[in-house]
Amino acid sequence: MVNWWQGDPILKAMDVATVYPEDYGAVCAAFGAAQAYLEGAEADGFPAHMCGYARNCLGYTARMIELGEIPPEAPMGGMPQPSLLLASGALCDARYKWFQALGRYLDAPLWVLELPHPGVKEGLMEGAGEGNIYFIAQQLREFISFLEKLLGRRMDWGRLDETVDSTMEMNRWWHRANELRRARPCPMHSRDFWSSMPASLYMANDPGETAGLYRQMYDEIKSRVDNKIGALKAPERYRLAFLELPPWHSLDFFNQLAERGWNFVIESWAYHPPRPLDLDRVSDPLERLARYSYHWLTGYYPKANQAEEWWGYFAYPYLEYVRDYQCDGVVLHPLLSCRTATNHLMMVRDRLMKKLKVPSLVIEGDIVDLKLFDPARALSQAEAFEETMDHYKKLRKEAGLGW
Amino acid sequence: MAQDRGMDRAKAIYQDRSQRAGELKAQGKQVIGYLCAYPVLEMMTALDLVPFRILGDMTEPISRADACLPTVVCPFIRSALDLALKDRYQFLDGVVMAHSCDVAEKTAHIWHSYLRPPYFHFIDTPHTTGDSAVKQHKRLLKDFQKTLEQLAGRQLSQERLKEAVKAHNQQRALVRELYGLRKPDPPLISGVESLEVMVSLMSLPVDEGSRLLKQVITEVRQRNSGPPKKPARLLIWGSIIDNSSLIQMIEGLSANLVMDDTCVGSRFYWPDVAATEDPLDGLAHRYLVALKCPRTFRQADPNKASKDYQADLEYRFGYLMEYAKEWRVNGVILQSLRYCDIHGYEVPQVKDYLNSLGLPAIYLEYDYSQAALAPLRTRVQAFLEIIGQGNF
Ligand code: SF4
Ligand code: SF4
Numbered sequence: 001m002v003n004w005w006q007g008d009p010i011l012k013a014m015d016v017a018t019v020y021p022e023d024y025g026a027v028c029a030a031f032g033a034a035q036a037y038l039e040g041a042e043a044d045g046f047p048a049h050m051c052g053y054a055r056n057c058l059g060y061t062a063r064m065i066e067l068g069e070i071p072p073e074a075p076m077g078g079m080p081q082p083s084l085l086l087a088s089g090a091l092c093d094a095r096y097k098w099f100q101a102l103g104r105y106l107d108a109p110l111w112v113l114e115l116p117h118p119g120v121k122e123g124l125m126e127g128a129g130e131g132n133i134y135f136i137a138q139q140l141r142e143f144i145s146f147l148e149k150l151l152g153r154r155m156d157w158g159r160l161d162e163t164v165d166s167t168m169e170m171n172r173w174w175h176r177a178n179e180l181r182r183a184r185p186c187p188m189h190s191r192d193f194w195s196s197m198p199a200s201l202y203m204a205n206d207p208g209e210t211a212g213l214y215r216q217m218y219d220e221i222k223s224r225v226d227n228k229i230g231a232l233k234a235p236e237r238y239r240l241a242f243l244e245l246p247p248w249h250s251l252d253f254f255n256q257l258a259e260r261g262w263n264f265v266i267e268s269w270a271y272h273p274p275r276p277l278d279l280d281r282v283s284d285p286l287e288r289l290a291r292y293s294y295h296w297l298t299g300y301y302p303k304a305n306q307a308e309e310w311w312g313y314f315a316y317p318y319l320e321y322v323r324d325y326q327c328d329g330v331v332l333h334p335l336l337s338c339r340t341a342t343n344h345l346m347m348v349r350d351r352l353m354k355k356l357k358v359p360s361l362v363i364e365g366d367i368v369d370l371k372l373f374d375p376a377r378a379l380s381q382a383e384a385f386e387e388t389m390d391h392y393k394k395l396r397k398e399a400g401l402g403w
Numbered sequence: 404m405a406q407d408r409g410m411d412r413a414k415a416i417y418q419d420r421s422q423r424a425g426e427l428k429a430q431g432k433q434v435i436g437y438l439c440a441y442p443v444l445e446m447m448t449a450l451d452l453v454p455f456r457i458l459g460d461m462t463e464p465i466s467r468a469d470a471c472l473p474t475v476v477c478p479f480i481r482s483a484l485d486l487a488l489k490d491r492y493q494f495l496d497g498v499v500m501a502h503s504c505d506v507a508e509k510t511a512h513i514w515h516s517y518l519r520p521p522y523f524h525f526i527d528t529p530h531t532t533g534d535s536a537v538k539q540h541k542r543l544l545k546d547f548q549k550t551l552e553q554l555a556g557r558q559l560s561q562e563r564l565k566e567a568v569k570a571h572n573q574q575r576a577l578v579r580e581l582y583g584l585r586k587p588d589p590p591l592i593s594g595v596e597s598l599e600v601m602v603s604l605m606s607l608p609v610d611e612g613s614r615l616l617k618q619v620i621t622e623v624r625q626r627n628s629g630p631p632k633k634p635a636r637l638l639i640w641g642s643i644i645d646n647s648s649l650i651q652m653i654e655g656l657s658a659n660l661v662m663d664d665t666c667v668g669s670r671f672y673w674p675d676v677a678a679t680e681d682p683l684d685g686l687a688h689r690y691l692v693a694l695k696c697p698r699t700f701r702q703a704d705p706n707k708a709s710k711d712y713q714a715d716l717e718y719r720f721g722y723l724m725e726y727a728k729e730w731r732v733n734g735v736i737l738q739s740l741r742y743c744d745i746h747g748y749e750v751p752q753v754k755d756y757l758n759s760l761g762l763p764a765i766y767l768e769y770d771y772s773q774a775a776l777a778p779l780r781t782r783v784q785a786f787l788e789i790i791g792q793g794n795f
Binding site for chain 2: 044045046047049050051054087089091092093094096097098100101103104106107108109110111112114116117118119120121122125128131132135138139142146149150309310311312314315334335336339340342343344345346347350
């Protein structure tokens with residue numbers, strides 16, 4: 001399960017291969033295979049309003065256990081039976097409750113990593129940040145002791161040190177590549193972002209190799225910027241942000257919007273790597289990891305505090321994104337089955353309008369459940385929203401907001 | 404009736420929760436609202452601040468909250484926020500929230516942003532229960548102490564905190580005593596009355612609440628107008644119930660609700676705070692480890708190389724068996740508010756456990772509205788028939 005670079009480098013350094021069921025949920029959705037698994041989970045008593053990834057995984061696992069093998073219809077070869085479940089308390093409840101519920105089907109041990117989520121003011125209290133970082137590092141140490149027992153081998157600390165460094169190197173290039181998207185026209189569309197970000201977020205590959213890949217991407221995007229090549233075939237008429245999780249089963253929707261000149265230039269905060277952080281002087285790799293993940297979540301807090309914005313992650317960063325990437329509008333995608341990616345959307349819409357005069361379009365849907373997303377209806381709103389974006393562009397100019 | 408003064412008072416407070424808070428404020432007290440079961444009450448009490456539980460109102464349609472909290476989240480929390488946006492919590496001098504669940508955590512920031520209470524503190528309660536998490540929790544409580552001291556304008560001494568621990572433990576003991584009066588058949592007090600008492604306790608300073616409880620306990624022991632005997636003795640488990648209509652619907656059928664595992668009920672009051680040299684140790688442990696809400700991750704043996712599901716269920720839900728035995732329960736209602744992930748994931752697992760005990764259970768999901776209760780009634784009725792026939 002995604003753990004925002006807390007546990008993955010540790011697993012890598014101990015030669016544990018990782019499979020991410022939320023990523024697989026998106027795969028099942030894209031292949032049209034999710035529906036049967038969702039129904040399976042429901043038949044087992046899991047309420048239908050819960051996370052689509054989780055229900056897909058629970059339904060899939062129930063079927064795998066029933067068959068005694070990977071279900072033949074499973075897309076891309078399916079997911080194997082795990083020997084360890086690594087859950088995380090970061091961002092949502094599903095991400096530990098779901099793995100706990102897998103105990104109904106699997107006898108794999110389960111470990112939960114913690115990531116503190118202080119409020120802005122509380123996180124900035126004297127000693128709070130250091131205390132939280134100490135707690136994360138301590139938890140990672142406990143996780144390593146558990147892994148050593150489970151696997152019957154010791155951690156190679158030198159290797160962990162290198163893995164942590166290459167993880168950060170990987171994300172540094174990925175961050176730089178995304179910074180280039182501020183250019184007009186924007187050289188990379190969210191669709192390309194979504195297909196590239198799994199390498200950073202789901203660390204299934206070697207982070208050193210991924211760093212090389214992201215570096216190549218950086219070079220390619222840079223040359224597009226230098227040559228003023230945009231991501232769209234059509235001229236870039238509108239620059240947009242997309243919040244939060246996309247409808248993986250209906251990505252063609254974005255191509256249709258692209259034909260209208262809608263360029264999605266920035267997206268979900270939680271999919272983006274942390275802004276670079278200088279950790280050269282921190283010799284303990286676990287402390288580096290702890291500082292890094294904590295910085296990902298709380299790195300915006302000082303500025304949020306100055307702006308008197310009390311939701312410092314997931315809400316405040318969009319004020320910066322929309323301003324820095326000069327967005328004309330924002331598409332909000334509330335999910336019936338994911339509180340975490342939905343809770344903040346109304347507040348963000350309100351803040352963007354009040355502070356930056358940027359309008360939002362709300363399109364309800366789901367990440368996995370096809371039934372909940374209606375692309376035709378969403379597209380029918382595009383024209384009216386263009387008028388709204390034009391209107392607010394004028395108002396921003398009048399207010400001296402700069403784009 | 405003069406002899407029911409305590410019960411009547413509890414009912415009156417249940418019906419108008421803010422009235423006493425207003426009187427206390429007029430006497431110069433500061434009233435602090437808190438959401439869910441995780442803000443540490445003893446620390447407020449010790450500084451002479453009055454903790455006041457923030458609840459929703461099922462009878463009030465949600466209108467204002469739509470603008471800042473989407474419809475796909477816990478309707479209880481949306482209702483609570485809606486009331487605040489309609490100034491129904493205007494009397495609060497401050498608000499404390501905790502990371503009880505994802506939505507509560509996020510709502511804390513929304514509440515802070517939109518309502519801007521004069522004092523606000525968020526406790527980022529950890530999810531796990533190991534030693535490092537308990538230490539982290541204690542550190543967070545120290546930060547909470549700092550901001551509370553600033554609000555109260557004085558230092559919190561260990562002695563005062565220990566006294567507050569005692570006072571709250573005493574109230575918990577009284578609640579357990581009151582719940583004990585539901586063990587006889589028929590129970591001496593109904594589920595509806597019990598909920599009214601719980602809600603009233605959460606609206607009063609601890610000592611005043613305990614005095615009320617004593618009075619209620621005495622009255623209940625003496626009265627001869629308790630609930631009638633009925634074939635089903637039920638336990639209700641699940642997400643928050645702060646309005647008696649669901650229970651009223653169940654008790655209107657052939658069932659007595661004799662025990663609960665919900666957070667305006669036994670879950671909130673059951674565990675005591677251990678007397679520790681530094682009271683923050685006892686508090687950090689009680690609120691993180693001893694309080695048994697599914698929002699906290701616990702498992703039988705975290706260090707084992709494989710999982711024994713049944714052992715895990717015993718570890719997590721074993722207390723339900725004790726409840727079932729002591730309160731002679733013959734059926735369980737599992738209920739969850741729609742969009743409550745914490746309880747939603749738990750349901751099939753609690754069902755597995757109850758199955759292993761041979762206890763019949765039914766799952767109800769509802770959306771915190773009176774309208775939702777009518778269809779549920781039919782389902783509960785069918786369930787009670789099954790219990791009546793012993794067909795499980
Ligand atoms: S953030 Fe949402 S989609 Fe992701 S795991 Fe949690 S509930 Fe599921
Ligand atoms: S009912 Fe569920 S979602 Fe609502 S506050 Fe309680 S745990 Fe959270």
